[in-house]
Amino acid sequence: MNTKFNLLLFLSLALSQFVHAQEEYGRKLVKTLASDKFAGRGYVFQGDKKAAAFIAKEMKKSGLSPLGDSFMQPFNLPANVFPKAASVALNGSDLKIGANALIDAASPSVNGAFEVLPVNSNLNNLQNLKGLVLDKRFQGKAILLDEEAQLAHMKPEEWRRVVMTLMQEGQHAVLLVKTKAKFTWRAGTSQAKKPAVYIKDVNFDQPKNEIVLDITAYFQPQYSTQNVCGFLKGTGNSDSTIVITAHYDHLGAIGKKVVFNGANDNASGTALMLYLAQYYGKNKPKYNMIFLAFSGEESGLLGSKYYVANPRNELSKVKFLLNLDMAGTGDDGIQVVNGTIFTKAFDTMKAINAEKGYLPDVKVRGPMNRSDHAPFYEKGVPSFFIYTLGGIAAYHDICDRYETLPFTKFNGYANLLTDFIATF
DSSP states (O other), X not given: OHHHHHHHHHHHHHHHHHHXXXXXXXXXXXXXXXXXXXXXXXXXXXXXXXXXXXXHHHHHHTTOEESSSOSEEEEEEEEEEBOSOOEEEETTEEEOBTTTEEEOTTXXXXXXXXXXXXXXXXXXXXXXXXHHHHOGGGTTSEEEEEHHHXXXXXXXXXXXXXXXXXXXXXXXXXXXXXXXXXXXXXXXXXXXXXXXXXXXXXXXXXXXXXXXXXXXXXXXXXXXXXXXXXXXXXXXXXXXXXEEEEEOOOOOEETTTEEOOOIIIIIIHHHHHHHHHHHHHHSOOSSEEEEEEESOSTTTSHHHHHHHHSOSSOGGGXXXXXXXXXXXXXXXXXXXXXXXXXXXXXXXXXXXXXXXXXXXXXXXEOOOOSSTTHHHHHTTOOEEEEEEOSSOOXXXXXXXXXXXXXXXXXXXXXXXXXXXXXXX
């Protein structure tokens, strides 16, 4: 009786230590990748290069070999970056970047003081928009638009086109957008002629308002970045391959103090990919495995598109591809994109979860082209794009930090994936 109890206790403790080690490794990786040292893993302060070197080092430690001549696959992309701290002041009061003011990622440099003039006309009306562009009364001024009022007359995509038009054309020097929406940023892949600054929780209630801007932008049309590519030989004789991918890039920084750390998006997916590399380094897989960490996802899937155009493996030999993004929550389970296409694989994954209870739910979704599986899928590679659901709402903002990431179902998610891969 005691022997049986002791054995059960030993197995329980061993499993607990294993689970703890999974999350501990994931947390360690996310804490590093999402630290300010990596500058948001963008194209300023060599954030992408620091991240790529770290990922390659982790792959090598796990027993992976370079896929090709090197772990690194270099390619170029356009990047508009902000290498110096930006300042925005309204009527003599400094606004906090990321909280009360946010620079559009396509903005050029600007330095000066500008009178603020409101524009109240409906700019979904093309005549009104053309009139604003040509109106010389706004020459050299900062024009102020109320986003909420404009959205009463147009769809969000139409509003974005209006903003882009006014960043390229018009007599004004600066575009200000008063918004109530949550601040989110994006990767800048071009530089407009005029800067745009989003303002929130600020009143323009003076008889005469003045905005003072000091913004330094640097456009790099051919910035050299890199994918990171690792290979693990399988134990079988098959040349079929399982591919695990995650994008490691994020949005960078505005100066050194306003950093978009991207803990969930996608340091967490990168950490899960690297955990799987470590796991299979210790537990040799049946099939060959390839691990791809992409740069340029936030710039339009540029890293994965480059890889598919210049593959280091035969895409026709890929048995299945799993693309991991935002793996740090899971309160409501996971979403499986392409689950309606590859129904047998999805049903297998859902059945495993139903039996083992790893996650609250495994939800199905049809095709979408917004992550790095898409270029592979378009070439006929069977693939899932998976992301966790629920938990924190931080996304493309300064709040997506390691300290706020719960890792709710990291262990269960990892176990589901290894069980799923074992079915091939």
